[in-house]
Amino acid sequence: xxxxxxxxxxxxxxPGPMMELIAMLKLLEVGxxxxxxxxxxxxxxxxxxxxxxVGHKLVSKTKADDHWILVVGKAK
Amino acid sequence: MKKIxxxxxGMAGSIVANGLARKLNKELNNGLVNxxxxxxxxxxxxxxxxxxxxxxxxxxxxxxxxxKTILDKRIEFHVDPAINIDTQAKKVTTKSxxxxxxxxxxxATGSRLVPETVPGLAEGAHQFYSVDGAKKLRDTLKTFEGGxxxxxxxxxxxxxxxxxxxxxxxxxxxxxKGVMEKSEITYTYPVGRVHAMEPVANxxxxxxxxxxxxxxxxxxxxxxxVDKKTITSEEGVTLNYDLLITIPPHKGQQVVEDSVxxxxxxWCPTDKKKLYLxxxxxxxxxxxxxxxxxxxxxxxxxxxxxxxxxxxSSLIQEGTMARDxxxxxxxxxxxxxxxxxxxxxxxxxxxxxxxxxxxxxxFKLAYNKMYWLSAKGLL
Numbered sequence: 001x002x003x004x005x006x007x008x009x010x011x012x013x014x015p016g017p018m019m020e021l022i023a024m025l026k027l028l029e030v031g032x033x034x035x036x037x038x039x040x041x042x043x044x045x046x047x048x049x050x051x052x053x054v055g056h057k058l059v060s061k062t063k064a065d066d067h068w069i070l071v072v073g074k075a076k
Numbered sequence: 077m078k079k080i081x082x083x084x085x086g087m088a089g090s091i092v093a094n095g096l097a098r099k100l101n102k103e104l105n106n107g108l109v110n111x112x113x114x115x116x117x118x119x120x121x122x123x124x125x126x127x128x129x130x131x132x133x134x135x136x137x138x139x140x141x142x143x144k145t146i147l148d149k150r151i152e153f154h155v156d157p158a159i160n161i162d163t164q165a166k167k168v169t170t171k172s173x174x175x176x177x178x179x180x181x182x183x184a185t186g187s188r189l190v191p192e193t194v195p196g197l198a199e200g201a202h203q204f205y206s207v208d209g210a211k212k213l214r215d216t217l218k219t220f221e222g223g224x225x226x227x228x229x230x231x232x233x234x235x236x237x238x239x240x241x242x243x244x245x246x247x248x249x250x251x252x253k254g255v256m257e258k259s260e261i262t263y264t265y266p267v268g269r270v271h272a273m274e275p276v277a278n279x280x281x282x283x284x285x286x287x288x289x290x291x292x293x294x295x296x297x298x299x300x301x302v303d304k305k306t307i308t309s310e311e312g313v314t315l316n317y318d319l320l321i322t323i324p325p326h327k328g329q330q331v332v333e334d335s336v337x338x339x340x341x342x343w344c345p346t347d348k349k350k351l352y353l354x355x356x357x358x359x360x361x362x363x364x365x366x367x368x369x370x371x372x373x374x375x376x377x378x379x380x381x382x383x384x385x386x387x388x389s390s391l392i393q394e395g396t397m398a399r400d401x402x403x404x405x406x407x408x409x410x411x412x413x414x415x416x417x418x419x420x421x422x423x424x425x426x427x428x429x430x431x432x433x434x435x436x437x438x439f440k441l442a443y444n445k446m447y448w449l450s451a452k453g454l455l
Contacts, residue, residue: 005340007369008369009369011423011424012369012370013273013370013421013426013427014236014272014273014370014371014405014421014427015231015232015236015272015369015370015371016267016272016273016369017369018266018267018268018272019231019232019266019267019272020232020369022231022266022267022296023231023232023325023341024340026193026231026325026341027340027341042268042274046267046268049268050268050294050311053294053311053312054296054310054311
């Protein structure tokens with residue numbers, strides 16, 4: 001059964017949301033998802049581009065009050 | 077009697093145990109408290125010194141001391157690797173079959189290198205995150221006569237500024253050796269800039285340009301071909317190398333992954349302020365072992381350890397927690413040319429590194445000697 005892991009990286013300066021996402025995806029199985037919370041606008045822009053480049057699936061990207069919620073599915 | 081079990085004798089575990097011995101001095105002397113440290117090794121390694129070992133600036137014996145000389149003499153110390161940690165019962169089982177049970181449990185088992193999770197990386201790359209790795213790199217650099225060097229950074233890894241430091245210091249080393257003109261350094265990084273911290277990346281980009289260092293960002297290592305001497309990323313970029321230096325991916329310890337619930341990758345789910353294991357109030361996680369999305373660095377372990385010391389001693393003496401961890405991290409940055417900078421930040425204050433100076437570099441060298449006072453809980 002697939003699982004979804006939450007990473008609350010709001011305000012995280014180092015290593016930052018994208019690095020946390022990459023590290024978590026390595027630990028998951030294909031079909032699992034990561035829900036990433038980030039206040040960094042750069043991450044909101046970079047994650048979809050990166051998913052496209054390496055072949056992971058951007059399930060959703062939502063803007064909440066002061067942060068983004070990015071859901072990424074491990075596809076390979 | 078209140079029993080405190082600390083699993084791990086690295087920087088985090090040592091500072092917690094020694095700090096508690098100091099804060100609970102009276103209780104320890106009166107037999108009201110017992111502090112036990114369980115470690116997989118009888119040695120204590122000053123890990124940030126490995127960067128200097130790789131360039132022959134320090135010797136191995138300057139970085140290692142007997143763990144029992146670090147710990148307060150009243151602390152019970154066992155060299156006996158933990159093979160199971162029962163966080164519900166606060167019970168630790170060791171390789172020799174002993175079982176340790178406490179009122180409070182501190183898990184400070186640190187992280188481990190897992191280059192074998194990337195095909196070819198362990199065989200094809202040098203690393204300086206272990207004594208043997210740093211010495212092997214030092215010996216290779218001694219005879220290196222120039223060529224293509226790739227400095228390859230993987231996620232997750234501890235000591236977030238080490239990749240920048242080794243790059244700047246390697247440039248200095250090759251220049252002094254007279255082979256930089258025959259060399260080319262390419263630095264790879266997993267995210268879309270040369271460092272996770274934007275201000276550090278903003279400083280490093282012009283600095284790399286000035287030094288002629290190339291960079292390849294959004295580079296997540298897929299494989300190393302040892303025969304062809306190439307390294308390829310998940311993003312589809314392949315680089316040739318004559319010398320490959322990697323900052324390998326890390327994981328938490330196997331015993332944590334195997335026995336602590338929901339500790340994916342060996343990182344314990346941790347309350348970012350209280351430093352409890354999620355779902356408990358008497359199991360604390362310290363240092364690299366947490367899953368908190370902040371730097372895995374010695375200073376993180378130090379500041380977390382100080383918080384845990386205050387809280388466990390306060391719980392024992394007054395029945396209440398003393399304070400929250402504010403997310404503080406402080407890192408020196410060796411920037412080459414005998415200069416250094418530093419950066420600090422916490423959960424609410426973003427990082428803002430200063431310009432490199434010779435004074436900070438010298439202070440860092442001094443801290444390398446003063447570290448042992450930190451481990452003893454004195455600094």
